[in-house]
Every structure is written in structure tokens, then in C-alpha cells.
Amino acid sequence: MxxxxxxxxxxxxxxxxxxxxxxxxxxxxxxxxxxxxxxxxxxxxxxxxxxxxxxxxxxxxKRVEISDLSEPGQVRAMKTRDRTGKLSDDAKTEIVESVLDLEFIGKGNPSRSDDFQKIVGIGPFVEEKLKSIGINSYEQLSKLRDQDTEAITTLIEFFPGRIHRDDWKGQAAALLKLKNKEK
Missing domain, CATH: 1.20.5 (Single alpha-helices involved in coiled-coils or other helix-helix interfaces)
Known part of the structure; x- marks a missing residue:
């Protein structure tokens, strides 16, 4: 070997x-x-x-039933933008109603709106946008759920996650308590 x-x-x-x-x-x-x-x-x-x-x-x-469209006069065009390119009030209302649950958070009264600029993270521009979608009171902001927060972020074109980080819900609840004590 x-x-x-x-x-x-x-x-x-x-x-x-x-x-x-x-x-x-x-x-x-x-x-x-x-x-x-x-x-x-x-x-x-x-x-x-x-x-x-x-x-x-x-x-x-997104599926539409053909039977819904078979009768004439059922489908009508809706004006969604004005001449400046901004969404029309009707379009905003329809989008808000489809995305945001106003039944849960309540409908605000524009004539008795609260001052949102007391909340950290809300300036005059954001306050105007919130009021344009129907959010006018601290009570509405204090009832926000996660899905409502996401819908508002989308509707007002705000920074994602910012509403949670600034704790709008908590600040609104504190301001609501303070407001109720003053009455």
C-alpha cells in the first residue's frame, strides 16, 4: 500500500x-x-x-352594477374642482362622508367652532383645512380613532403620523375639560 x-x-x-x-x-x-x-x-x-x-x-x-346604470338619468357628472384647481365643496363633502366617520365623532357647528391653534401642531392653515372638512370642535378631535386620524391626515394632506405624535386627541380632551369648567 x-x-x-x-x-x-x-x-x-x-x-x-x-x-x-x-x-x-x-x-x-x-x-x-x-x-x-x-x-x-x-x-x-x-x-x-x-x-x-x-x-x-x-x-x-370600485365595481358598479350594470343594472344600476341601465336607466337613463341615473349617472350625473359632479363638479369636483373649481377654476383654481381646488376641490369644490360638493366634492369635499362627498369625500369626507365616504372616508371620515362623522357619525362617531359628531358633526361640528361652524358658527360655534373652537380655536384649534391652542393645540400644539395646528396653525392657521391646518385649522382652516380641518374646518373645511367639518371638524370644528375640541369634542370632535377628542373622539378621534386611528382610522379617523388616517382619514383626516389624507383629507387635509398633512404629515403622516404627525397627529399622533402631537397628540391632538389628548390636547383636545384637555382643552374640552378646561372649556367645560369655564362654563
Missing amino acids: ESFLNSQWGIYLVLFLMLLGAFLIGYLFGNQKDEKQVVNDKVKQVVAQVREVERKLDRVE
């Missing part, structure tokens, strides 16, 4: 076996994925599935 290992073929055989072992070790350990990579792949799959479901829901919500 020793003479075979000393021969040229023996050296090639030992070298071949060593290289084969190195290849197998590299192949087996190289194909194993890192746990983080596996989790990231699964998260990406779930996100893709959620987006697909959202797309399907959007299509379902």
Missing part, C-alpha cells in the same frame, strides 16, 4: 479525495440559507400576498 501512495497515481488519488471532501463540505454548508434570509423571504411573500388582496379589494369596491 505504501508503494501505491508513493507512486504518481497514489498522489493523484489522495489529492482527488481531499478536493472531493472540500467540495462536499463547501456545497453542503454553502447551500444553507441564513435564518434572517429565510425570515426576510417569508416576510416578502406575506407582503406580496397582502398587496394582492388589497388590489382585489380595490377592484371589488
